[in-house]
Amino acid sequence: MTKSYQQLLNLPNILTLSRIVAVPVVVVLLMFESKQTCFWAAMVFLAASLTDWLDGYLARKWEVVTVLGKFLDPLADKLIVMAALIMLIPLDRVPAWAVFIILARDIIVSGIRSIASSEGIVIDASPLGKYKTIFQMIALVILLLHYQYYWFFGVQFDFLYASMHHVGIIIFYISLVLTIWSGVDYFAKFFKIFAR
Template identity: 65%
Template sequence: MDCRTGSLNLPNLLTLGRIACIPLLVSFLFFDGRGSSFGAALIFSLAAITDWLDGYLARKWQVVTVLGKFLDPLADKLIVMAALIMLIPLGRVPAWAVFVILAREIIITGLRSIAATEGIVIAASNLGKYKTILQMVAIIGLLLHYDYYWFFGMRYEWLHVSMHRIGLVYFYLALALTLWSGIDYLVKFFRVINR
């Protein structure tokens, strides 16, 4: 079977693999500790790489399918939401901010569905793509969480890095871009619907 043809082509299989990573990611986050945090960050990082790779391969091989168009954004949302929700009880992200991100995703998905039933396609903007990149970088930092000393484990204070702080900086940047891209999408939606 050619990995470039049919609904179960390699890009779609990579996307399904990303969805399959979610239970493993969640299971690591049931435990708080350096090892489980590192394992969760590794799984999430691999999933983020497949997010880029499946899109790249689908475009290169020209195997963009209806299934892929559905699964790819779904996989992104599921793994991001799973990670963020699991980080709440660990005290690594504020619940209100996760709610805002989740609400934005539900609203935009709903509006896309309404537009699709009217035969209208509202293209994803670059803001949405940048939002996803910032969210993924933020989540990797928040998953790593602990303080690290990057010179072969030697504890020089000037080499000290707090991954939690770095993750939070990117998280709040991603939150701002989440709101901005959501408002941008709402404006586009109502402009197109009112025509």
């Protein structure tokens, strides 16, 4: 294996690629919806979400940031989130109109950043976008779990009997507000920069 391949196939990039591989796994598990398959879909999604933080951290720490990694990382994020959101629509866990807003915002922001990049301008990710991602990931894990669970290793305590869907949908709507807010923030930054 040549040195250039070794540089491309570093651990952060492998973690990012594993997130892309997780996409069809989540889709297939949700196609055969049951309490068990939804649980495993949530676990795969959670593991993929954790690699999102880990790959960036390792790339910066080890100074192995590559062009491939910069391309694959946001692509992997969008693919896993889009897959989960779209699969949750027919399961009646998220409203289609909200999914449209989230996907439209991501496409528009990607377009804005591409235009700015072509002009040599970098529009930094805002804290709002980071909070949006955190709330979105948490909401999706909980909405994938969906069913009611007895906690503490199956011991049945009525006061611990929680509906994952009700908790998840509240966090989902918080993430939706942050999605719209951060999208407006990107627009404002874009027009402010180009107005100059």
